[in-house]
Amino acid sequence: MTAGPTRPPLPGVSADPSPAGTPDDRAGLRGTRRGMLGLAAGLALGAAFLSPEARAEETAAAETATAETAGGGTIIRSHGISTFGDLKYPPDFAHFDFVNPDAPKGGTMVFRGTGASKTFDSLNSFILKGEPAQGLGLLYDSLLTGAPDEPDASYGLIARGIEYPEDRSWVIFDMRPEAKFSDGAPITAEDVVFTYDALMEKGQPSYQITLRDIASVEALDPHRVKFTFRPGVPSRDLPAMVGGLAILPKHYYDEVDFGESTMTPPVGSGQYHVENAQPGRSIRYCRNPDYWGKDLPVNIGSSNFDCYQYEYYGDDNAAFEAFKVGDYQFHQEFYSALWATGYNFPAMDEGWVKREEIPDNTPSGTQGFWFNLRREKFQDPRVREAIGLMFNFEWTNATLFYGLYQRTDSFFENSPMQAEGVAGGEELAVLEPFRDRLPPEIFTEPPYTPPVSGEQQIDRSALRRASKLLDEAGWPVGKDGLRRDARGATLGVEFVDDAPTFERIINPYVANLRRIGVDARFSRIDAAQMQQRLKTFDYDIIPTRFVMSMSPSIELREIFGSAAANAQGTANLTGLADPVVDALIEQVIAAKSREELDARAQALDRVLRSKQIWVPNWYSGKFLIAYWDIYGRPDQPPPYSRGDAFWWFDQAKFDKLRAQGALR
Template sequence: MRTAPLAALALVTALPAAAQEVTVRHGISPFGELKYPPDFPHFEYVNPDAPQGGTLSFRGTGASRTFDSLNPFILKGEPAQGLERLYDTLLAPSLDEPGAAYGLIAETVEYPEDRSWAIFNLRPEARFTDGESLTAEDVVFTFEALKEHGMPWYRITLADVETVEALDPHRVRFTFREGAATRDLAAEVGSIEILPAHYYAEVPFEESTLDPPVGSGGFEVAEVSPGRSITYCRTDEYWGAELPVNVGKDNFDCVVYEYFGDNTAAFEALKVGEYLFHEEFTSALWATAYDFPAVERGWIKRETLPDGRPSGAQGFWFNLRREKFADPRVREAIALMFNFEWANQTLFHGLYERTDSFWENSELEAEGLPEGDELALLEEYRDQLPEAVFTEPAYSPPVSSLSQTDRRALREGSRLLDAAGWTVGEDGLRRNAQGEVLRVEMVDDSPAFERIALPFIGNLRALGIDATHTLIDPAQMQERQEVFDYDIAIGRLVMQLSPSVELRSLFGSEGADNPGTLNLAGVADPVVDALIERIIQAESRGELVTRVRALDRVLRAKHIWVPNWYKGSHFLAYWDVFGRPEEKPPYDRGDDFWWWDEEKYQSLRAEGALR
C-alpha cells in the first residue's frame, strides 16, 4: 500500500512574522482535530481484507423513478442513481468523525491559520478512466464549469470561492472571498467531484446526455437501459484502489440500479431476487409484508440497524412565496390538522416517532427554553423574533387524540384562522376580507402516500379550507418542485452532522428564489440568514452546536412546515449473499464496505433461490 512520508503529511511551516503559519496535513476537519494519524492504513470501520468480486444491486430511486441523463451536475434531465461512483474528489469523508476528510486525489492540503486559502497537492499518479492524467487544470475547469453552468446549489455553495489557480500541474490554490466564513470552505471544495477538462472540450457540459462520461473514480458505466437500469463496473486499473481512504471500500465488481414503475412492482422484484439489497421506507410493508417464502426460508435477511445521523427533515412544506401563507397563524392552524398519533397507530403500526426538530435524532436539536450561550445569541435578535422563542420551549407539535379528527386541534385551528382574518362563510369555506377562498393544494407523485395525505386533507376541509391532493407524474413533480409551483410539497431534507454553507441553499434568502435549490419553503428571513452565517463562522464544536440549536428553535417557531415522522434506524432487507464488517460506521448505512460471499451465493443457488 502506498503511503507518503510522514514529514510531508503533518507539517507546520514557520513563516516570517508578518505571515501566518501554514499547516500541511493529510486531512482537514472543521476545528482542527483528526482521529486518524498521517500513516493510518485504513478506516476502523472497514475490513481491509474484504474479498473482491460479485455484484451489488439496488432498486433505482429518484424524483421521477426513472432517468434520462448521465449528467448529474446540471438542471436538465433526470440523472441516474449512482453517478457519484464515477468521480473522485480531492478529499474523502471519514464516516466516524463529523466533518473530517482525508486525502484522496489530493495527497495533502495546505492552509493558513485563518483558512483564507487552501492549496491542494495532487497525487501525480491520479488518472481519469480514459488514462489521461488528472491535473490542477482539471480542478480549475471543474469549478469554473460548475459555477457557470451547474445546478444553483453549486453557485450558492461556491459563492465564497474567489479564485481557483493552477500553481503547477499538481498544485491548485483556492482563494476565498475576503470576509467569508472560511472554517469549512477547504473541506467543501474538497468534496466536489473532479471532471476532465479534455473530455468537455469536445462534449457540451451544460447538456444532458446518455453517453457514458469519462470519470475520475474507480467505476465506469458498463451498461445503460434508459429508464430501466444502469450498471457500473470497476475500472480495470483504478489508480487509487490502495489509498487508505479506499481500502475495504467498493468491494463489488459491479453495482446495478434497477428501476420500476411503482413500489408494488419493485417489491415483487425483490422477492424473486431481481435486485439484492433494499432499504424499506414504508412502515406498513415492513410490519406486514415480509412474510413471503424467501424470508421464511432465511434466504432474505431482515435487520434494523441504528442510524447515528440526524434523521432528516421529512414533512409537508409550505410555499411561503404565496401570500396566503404569509401569516404564521395560518401555517400553524394547517399543521394542527395532521394527526400523527392516529396515523402512527392506524397506518404505521406504531413504528415511528413524531419529528419536531430539523435536526431530529442528534445533539443539534433545540430543547426546552433557551439558556446560556444559546439565549445570549438569540437576545441579539430579540426585536425580530416572536416572544415565544424566549418564553416557551422549542416548538413541538401537540399530541393529538387517536381519533382521525382531533376536536381540540380543530377548535384551536379555527381560533388561529379566525384571528388571521380567514372566517367561515355560509358555504362552510373560509374567506379573507377580500372574499378570497382559502384554497390549499398538496401535490405529490407517490400513490402510496395518498393514504397519509387524504386524511390530512379531510381534516383541512373540516376546518373550512378548500383543500385538495393532486397526484401528478414524477416528471411533472420534479419540474414543479424546481420552480416552486406548489402550495404544499412533500419532501425530506438530509441534514448534516456539521452544518455549514449548504444551509444557505436550504433555508437562506439566496436559495428562496433560485430555481433548483432545496429551499422548499422559500424561507427568506434576515435572522435566519444571520444565524446561518454564525453557524458557518463557529470556531469550535460547542459553538456550532449552540448556534445550530438556535437556528432550529427559530425555524420551528416560524411554522414553515408540517413535521412528519422519523425512526432513527435503517430497515434493511437483503438476500443472504453478502459479508460485512463487524461494526458499521456510525454516520452511514455502511453498504459501501460490504462484500460478495461466493459460498453463500452458491448455497442459495443450490437451493433454487437464485439463478
C-alpha cells in the same frame, strides 16, 4: 444489493449512496433526490488516501506540521483537515478501523433505482437539464475524502496533502502525479480550475450559492492548485468543501458541451465507469481495471464489488415483488405497513432473506409537509399553524404506521443541535442581538412543538384552536362552509405528490382540514410534472425530507437562505427569506467549536420552528434493511453510515442459495 462506496454526510445528501427512500411514511425525500440539487455529484468526497507503496516517501510531506510564514502567520501542512479538533487517522494509517482489510473483490451489487421520475434520461448530474441516473457519484473522485466514523474530517484522495493558514483564508492542494482520469489522461490543477469554472457558469444554480465564497482558483503548477476565499467570510468549512468537488476532465469537455444533458458515458475521475445504461430501466457501473488509486488505504475493505447496478421499477409494489424473488438483493424499507406485515414471503420463511434494524446515529432529517410561502395565502403564520394542527400524528402512527415512529419537531431531530426548553446560556447569547426582530415567546417559552393529539382521527381541541387561528387571520367560514378572505377567495390547499402510496396519509389529513372549512385536496401528478413543478416552485404543499449533516454548514444557505428563495432548482422549497435566519446561518457556518456549533444551530432551530414553515412528520432513528443472504460484512458498521458499502460478495453463500433454487 446497494450501490458503491459510502460518502460522508454532504449538504443535504444521505451518507449512503443507495436509494434514500420511496414515497409514503418516509415523506417524499425530494430534498435528497436531486442532491440539493446536484451537490451529491459535485461534492464527491469519495474514499481514498495514501497508497501503501507511496506512504513512506510521502509521510514527510503530508505529515501534520506547522511553519512560520514570512509575515509571522502559521501555515499548517497536513494529510487532512478537521472541522473541529484533531484528525483520528495518522498520515501512515493502513485502513479504516471498521473495515475488513481482507475483504474479497468481485460480484455485482444490485439494488432498486429511484429518482424524481422513477426513471432517468441523463448521465450529467451537474446541470438542471434531464433526470440523472442514480450512482453517478461513482464516476468521480475528489481532492479530499471523508471517513464514515469521523464526521468532521476530510483526508487526501487526489490530493496527497494540503496546506492552509490558521484562519483558513486559502488552501493549497498538493495533487498526486499518478492520479488519472478513466481514459488515462492525468488529473492536473487545470482540471480543478476548469471544474470550478464549469460549475459556476453552467452548473445548477445551487453551485452559485454553495461556491459563492471562493474569490479565485489558480493552478500554481501542474499538480498544485490554490483556492482563495473572499475576505471576511466564514472559512471553517471551505477547505473541506472545495476539496469535496468532483473533479471533471477539461480535455473531455473541450469537445463536449458540459451544459447539455447526455446519455453518452462521460470520462470520470473515479474508480467506476458506466458499462451499460438503458434509460428508464437500469444502469450498471463497473470497476475500471486501470484505476490508479485501488490500493489507497481508504479503499481497503470498501468498494468490494466489481459492479454496482440500479434496476428501475414503475411503482413501489412492483419493486418489492422483484426483491422478494431476488431480482435485486438489498432493500431499505420505508413503509411501516410492509415492515410490520409484508415480510412473510417464501424466501423469508426459508431463511434466504434476512432483515435487521440498524441504529441511525445521524440527525434524522427535516421531514414534513412544506409550505410554499411564495403563495400569498400562506404569508400569515397563523394560517400555517392552523393547517399544521389538523395533522394528527398520533392517530396516523397508531392506525397506519403500527406505532413504529416518533413525532419530528426539530430541523435537527435526534441530535444535540435540537433546541429544547427555554433558551439559555450560549444559545440565548446568540439570540439576544435579534431580540427586537423576533417574537417575544422565543425568549420566554420552549421552542414550538406540535401538540399531542387524541386517538381519534379528528382531535376536537386541535379543531377549535385551528378554527380560532383562521378566524383571527381573516379567513372566516362562509355560507357554503368554506373559509374565505375579504375578497371572497377560498382558502384552497393542494397537496402535490407523484406517488399513490402517500394518499393513505394525506387523505385523512385533507378530510380533517375540510372539517374546518379549508378547501383541501390531494393531487397525484406524474413524475415529469412533479419534477417541473419542483423546479419552478409550482405547488402549495409538498412532502419532503432533507438529510441533515452532523456538522451543518454552507448547505443551510440553500435550504433556508434568502439567496436561494427564488432561484430555480435550489432546495429552498418554502421560499423563506428572512434576514435573521440568514444571520444565524452565517453564525452556524462560522462556529469554531462543537459547543459553538450546537448552540448556534439550536438558536436557528428555535427560530425556524417559530415560523411554522412546515408541518413536521415522523422519524424512527433506525435503518430498516432486508437483504438476500449472499454477503459478508465487517463485525461492526461505522457509526455514521448504514455500513453496507463495506460489505462484500460471498461466493459460497450465493452458490448455496442458487443450488437451492433461491436465485437464478
